[in-house]
Amino acid sequence: MRTxxxxxxxxxxxxxxxxxxxxxxxxxxxxxxxxGRQMAPLSVSVMNLQQQDVDIESxxxxxxxxxxxxxxxxxxxxKLLKQVYWDGTLCKEGEVLFEIDPESYEAALSxxxxxxxxxxxxxxxxxxxxxxxxxxxxxxxxxxxxxSVSEKNYTDALHAHRRTQAALALAKAAEQQAIAQxxxxxxxxxxxxxxxxxxxxxxxxxxSVGDLIVAGGATLTxxxxxxxxRVDFVVPGKQILAKLLAPTYRPDQGGMVSxxxxxxxxxxxxxxxxxxxxxxxxxxxxxxxxxxxxxVGHIPNPDMKLRSGAAVRVKAKTGVxxxxxxxxxxxxxxxxxxxxxxxxxxxxxxxxxDVVGGDEVTLEMPNGDGKTVPMLMQIxxxxxxxxxxxxxxxxxxxxxxxxxxxxxxxxxxxxxQANMGMRAAGMKEGFGTVNPHPFIYTHPxxxxxxxxxxx
Numbered sequence: 411m412r413t414x415x416x417x418x419x420x421x422x423x424x425x426x427x428x429x430x431x432x433x434x435x436x437x438x439x440x441x442x443x444x445x446g447r448q449m450a451p452l453s454v455s456v457m458n459l460q461q462q463d464v465d466i467e468s469x470x471x472x473x474x475x476x477x478x479x480x481x482x483x484x485x486x487x488x489k490l491l492k493q494v495y496w497d498g499t500l501c502k503e504g505e506v507l508f509e510i511d512p513e514s515y516e517a518a519l520s521x522x523x524x525x526x527x528x529x530x531x532x533x534x535x536x537x538x539x540x541x542x543x544x545x546x547x548x549x550x551x552x553x554x555x556x557x558s559v560s561e562k563n564y565t566d567a568l569h570a571h572r573r574t575q576a577a578l579a580l581a582k583a584a585e586q587q588a589i590a591q592x593x594x595x596x597x598x599x600x601x602x603x604x605x606x607x608x609x610x611x612x613x614x615x616x617x618s619v620g621d622l623i624v625a626g627g628a629t630l631t632x633x634x635x636x637x638x639x640r641v642d643f644v645v646p647g648k649q650i651l652a653k654l655l656a657p658t659y660r661p662d663q664g665g666m667v668s669x670x671x672x673x674x675x676x677x678x679x680x681x682x683x684x685x686x687x688x689x690x691x692x693x694x695x696x697x698x699x700x701x702x703x704x705x706v707g708h709i710p711n712p713d714m715k716l717r718s719g720a721a722v723r724v725k726a727k728t729g730v731x732x733x734x735x736x737x738x739x740x741x742x743x744x745x746x747x748x749x750x751x752x753x754x755x756x757x758x759x760x761x762x763x764d765v766v767g768g769d770e771v772t773l774e775m776p777n778g779d780g781k782t783v784p785m786l787m788q789i790x791x792x793x794x795x796x797x798x799x800x801x802x803x804x805x806x807x808x809x810x811x812x813x814x815x816x817x818x819x820x821x822x823x824x825x826x827q828a829n830m831g832m833r834a835a836g837m838k839e840g841f842g843t844v845n846p847h848p849f850i851y852t853h854p855x856x857x858x859x860x861x862x863x864x865x
Contacts, residue, residue, distance in 0.1 A: 451845040452825055454818030456754060457776070459801075459809050460736040464789060466729040466769050468669070469676075470705075472643025474720045476634030477708060478608050484623045484630060485601045486510060497614040500636065500714065501606040508615075508630055510623055512602040519599050522592035529585035536581035540574035547571045610635040611714070634718040639711040641675060641687055643724045644702035650692075668692050673707060673726035675716075682725075685710045731769070735797055735809055736787040738775070738849070742767055743819045751790065752822040754813040756805045758843045759829050760822040763800050764793040778850035785851055816849040 488510040495507050546567040553559040606612065610633045617623065617630050649669045668689050675683045687709030696703055707724070709716070742749045742765070750762045768789035775785040792800055798809060806812050815822045825842035 451758070451843045452760075452818060452821050453845045453847065454754075454760075454815045454822055455778075455849040456813040456846040457738060457741070457778070457816050457849040459753075459812040459814050460773075460775070460787065461733055461809050462736070464731045464734040464736065464769075464771055464773075465727050466731055467725055467771065468645075468649065468728045470643045470645055470724045472641050472675075472705075472722055472724045474675075474716055474722060475640050475642060475718045476610060476636065477638060477640045478610065478633075478635040479718070480607055480633050481629040482507065482604065482607075482612075482631045482633060483626060483628070484508075484510065484604065485625055486515065486598050486623075487625045488512070488514065488602065488623055490617055490619050490621045490623050493615050493617075493619060495606075495612050498611065501610065501612045501633070503606055503609045505606045506603055507606055507612060508604040508617075510602040510604070512599055515595065515599040515602055519592070519595040522588070522595040525588040526585070526592050529581070529588040533578070533581040533585050536574065536578035540571070540578045543567070543571035543574040604630065606633060608633070608635055611717075636714050636717075637711045638687075638708040639716045639718065641673075641707040641709055641722065641724060643705050643707070643722075644697075644700070645669065645705055647696040647701045647703055649728065650696070650703050668705070669728050670726035673724050675709060676723040676725055678721055683709070683716065683722075687724075731789055734768075734789045735791070736771075736773070736789055737814050738816050739767075739770055739786045739788045741814050741816045741819060742788065742790075743823055745823070748793070750823065752815040752819050752826060753801075753804065754815065754844055754846050758846075760815060760826040760842075760844050761804055762823060762826045763797065765790040765797065766793050775851070778848035783851050813846055815844070815846075818844070 490508060491511050492509040493507070494509065495501050495505065501507065547564075550559050550564040550567045554561060554564045613632045613634075615631050616628060623630070652669065671689055673687050673689065675687065677683060687707045689705055689707045691706040693704040737751055741751055743752065743762075744750075748764055749767055751765055752760045752762050755761050768791060770786055770788050772784050773787050774782045775787065777783045791797055794800075801809055801812055804812075822844060825844065828842055
């Protein structure tokens, strides 16, 4: 009897140990071995291939900061008398934060007030002198023609008037200078009371009551506006390019070149913030080092749940995949830098299809027990040929009729490889089969139950 060995190209293939040696002259009656022993069907969990329109979401990394942020520094020098606000509290615009000893500035203002009074008196005196000189010129001009006043006296009166005019101008200039000094003194006195420049959260103070505060010196505290709060994040330049190349983009319509208008943020603990943000600015260039574009968004924060400096993930809908084919992410089996799904054929044998994994989305999927649960699904496409074409070759015109192996895929891959080798050898039956069961989703458990917990 002539025999032929079928070599299965999978390292450690368990089926090889079962003696997959076939005899071309022997008809195999539903068995997987040459001696006729029945190969038990492999028990697997399956879910029907899903096909639907899917919203494509993108995720980017970003951080929060205030729309307005300021380092609060003193503008005058003096001793700190009081810190009015509580560290880390919300302060309204104009609310007092600190008070600096105003004593010396009050004295300077009083001195400036006195200087203004003196300058005003000087102006009044100069005005009187100028008025008298002007009258002398007017009187002499009438008498010089009759000879009652000499030409010299008239000329002297003209020169005297010019001198009083100059003196008046100097007095008025001195008055303006005194008023300016008075305003400076008033401003300096006002600066002894440091107020919030906008509504926001003031951080912990960096000074203590009694410290000598120097104008333009160390930062007293920092303030950050809180509602709305700003979100800075970066988007890959290729997504901007995709927007520019989209048929619907019209540069003459103006506006921002953005793949997204609205977004949500995911906090560091994984929770999704319950309010939606809006993109307000997009940088005009792609960073040559990172290949990304800077984005700025604003998001409402009335409850002050978001704080400046926090790291977040920004999630947004960037498109729709029409009639996407999806499987649970766990259904994909990796081998030799390729990814496969294994489906149950019409003959109840597993078949592998080389696919390309796309975006992952969380969808409400049937659980196998009549319920639905949020499940991580992945969009797939055929690597060698369109996936729908591969399914038709297996006898499935409707992709939704295809049962995809979700659990047991690794062993199903061995069965599929064995069957493929046997078919290549010319055998038509006796291949390894699978026994499909509805896939029932169980949430992943991150901890191991204690062995001694019940003892």
